[in-house]
Amino acid sequence: MSTISMSTISLFLDEERVASGDRISGKLSYPTQTPPQEVMVELLWQTEGRGTRDRQVVDTCLIDPQQLTLGFAIPFTVQSPDEGPITYNGFLFRILWEIRATVVLPGMVAKKEQQTQPVSVICRRS
C-alpha cells in the first residue's frame, strides 16, 4: 500500500520547451535530513480527450537518495525520444508531456511524494 502526500518537492527545468530527441535537464530539491528510500525523475507522455487514456514513461533518471540530505538541488537529465510524440492539442485528443519527480519515503508503509512539471515537445529541425 502506498500513499501520496502533499509534496515539498521542488522541480526546476532548464528548458520548458524542447525538440523531440533532445535531453531535458533540470534540478530537483527536497528538504530532508533522512535519506528517502528512492528518488526518481521520469519523463512521460499521456493522452487526454475522447479516447481511452494512453500513457508511457519514456525515460527514468534515478537519483542517489543520499544526495538530497546535502541540502542543495540535485541535477538530473532525461532523454526525449527521436520518434516523438510531440505535444499536441487536437480535435479528439491531446498529447501532454510532463516531468514527474517521485520521492519514496522510508518506513513500513511506503509513502511517496510526487511533483510534476509540464514540458512541451516540438518537432526538431534538420
Next chain:
Amino acid sequence: MVQQSLPNSSLPQRGPEGFVLTVSQTQRYAGLLIFVIGLIWTAFSAVMLIVFIGEPFGFFSLFPAVFISLFVLVGVLMAGAGLLELWSNLKLHPAELILPKYPLRLGETCSIHYRRRLRRGTFSKPGRVEAQLVCDEWVEYTQGTDKVTKTHSLHEAELPTRTVVTGEQQADYESRIAISSKELPSFLAKHNQIRWRVIVKLTVPGIPQKCQSEFSLQVLPEVLA
C-alpha cells in the same frame, strides 16, 4: 516504445527497389473473415426462422418470422460480400507500396510506386487506379460494453488517377506525395492515433470488387530544412 506496429501494413522490407510496404494479414484475410461470419450468422438465423415457422400458425409467430428473415438476409449479404472479396484476392497477389525512403519527415516530398500482380494471366481490359494520401485522428473508447471508435480528418489529398494497361500482368501506379512541414507527425498509441495512410483503389473489369489497399506511413517529428 510509442509506435505500436503500424495498422494496415506490415513493417517495410528494404530491398533494391526501396522500402516495400505490404498490407497487413488482417486486411488480406478480411474477406475470409466476413464470409465465415456471414455463414455463421445465416445458419443461426435460419435455424431460428425454421423454429418459428414450425410453430403452430398464429398471429404471434408471423411477426418474429418476418423479423428473423431480415437477419437471414443480412447474413446472406455478409457472406456474399466476403465471397466477392475472397474471389478478388484469389485473382490478385497482395498489393505493395514502394518508397525510396522511410520513414518520412515533415516537409518531405517522395515518390510512391504501387503494384498489384495478377496470379494468372494478364489484364484483358483497361482498369483504373485511384489513390489518396490521408491523415486523421483516431480514438477508441469503451461505452458500456461496446468499443467505439471515432475519426477526424486532418488532411486529404487526391492523387492523379491512372489507367491500368491491358496485356500487363501487374497494375502499376506511380505518383508523388507531399507532406507539408505544417502537418503532424504520426502517433500510434493503443487508443489514440494520428495516422498517415496511402489508400489505393484498383478497379478492373472481371474482378468484382473494387480492390482497396491501405498502407500506413510513419512520419517522424522532424521538419526538413
